[in-house]
Amino acid sequence: MARRTGLIALAAVGGLLLTACGSTTEDAGPQSATGEETRSVVHALGTTEIAGTPERVVVLDSGELDAVTSLGVVPVGTVETEGLLEELATAHDFDAADVEVVGSIAEPDLEAVAALRPDLILTNAIRHEAIYDQLSELAPTVMSAELGAVWKENFLLSAEALGMTAQAEEQLADYDRRVGEIAAAWSDPAGTEVAVLRFMGAGEIRAYARGSFIGSVLDDIGFVWPAALDTTDNRVELTPESLALVTSDVVFWSPGFGETGQAESASVQSGGLWTTLPAVQAGAEHEIDDSRWFLGLGPSGADLVLDDLAEIVASR
Structure with missing residues (x-):
């Protein structure tokens, strides 16, 4: 079995998949009209205001799927990822069947995304810049700018959107430790x-x-x-x-x-x-x-x- 990283996802409650981590005081900011803390997240296509702790997250690229599940957050929806979802479900102890597949990376099904009532959408501008405005009408949307070697920066951006920056930094420190062990071996x-x-x-x-x-x-x-x-x-x-x-x-x-x-x-x-x-x-x-x-x-x-x-x- 693949080595587990991050926090273990909690079970689904009442048919809704919730994030597996508690409040994130390090990202505290102004409060919304409902009294929830809000934070401004700067990303590839602008600045997005996010209130509270997102509980119904949709991810439309494989990097964002990896990022949120690494942080113990089971998304309510994702795109087809050629076996990656199942690999991550094994690594983090959740049921892949609980995650709705909403089309492909190339062609996300926006109606299916809307039906999930997301409170946060995460993806990459290289993939989905053309539909940013449509996605933003469905939920606060955060897009990373690039793919590939910038995966650490993308991970930290997703973590910021979730209000989980401290946890992400801890995981990257653990990655650095393991890299050093492999290099020495x-x-x-x-x-x-x-x-x-x-x-x-x-x-x-x-x-x-x-x-x-x-x-x-x-x-x-x-x-x-x-x-x-x-x-x-x-x-x-x-x-x-x-x-x-x-x-x-x-x-x-x-x-x-x-x-x-x-x-x-x-x-x-x-x-x-x-x-x-x-x-x-x-x-x-x-x-x-x-x-x-x-x-x-x-x-x-x-x-x-x-x-x-x-x-x-x-x-x-």
Whole structure:
């Protein structure tokens, strides 16, 4: 079972999913007309006023789903996340079936969102800037600006919206501690080049780089990148014919995004350039879980990656 992080979500009461944490005095501010404390949250698309402690949270991107569940908050709704919801439910002891799926990341179902009567909506401007005004009519809406390596900043923004900044800072401190343990156990991450490959199908292989979520985690540990993949971009696009660029000492690879990716990974690894890669020849290639390494985009996702790396270190 994945290592639990954050606070454990409380059970649903009376058909409504409530946040699992109590009041958050560190974010105290002015009071609303109803007497609830309010706070002004500055985000990618402006400033949003939030009253009290949100109890019916809807998240429309995987990073925000990771963020709120890491803080012990079970959202009333989220978008389809390719298995991430179930992974997080296992990590944080809640029932994924209690969370309503409201469309996809690309096309959230706004009617379904409205039916949930949210008091806070969290998402990312890259995904949903075009529907910000519509979402804001349904509930106070907070949008982070970017994706990928900025996951810590995004986590803190979600925590601010929830009134849980102190808890988030504690979790990031715990992440830093675990990163230090992995780095020490690996012994020489600064002398180890790594690559992270994801087979997408149709000849597309993504080599994730330092600008990605997973790249930032590996950067924090102190790993380095082969010259062709050493970029602050999110990823480098490869093909089966350009795999020779993967000169790293270690390769982490996902067997695919869907059936087409899995078929391609099997085909590529059956011969050709794959068998000539230094990491493959050295027995230093490791299969990874797609949802854990690529979809979490938050502290729980990072924690699951560190779990996997701890197992790899122990087996070396």
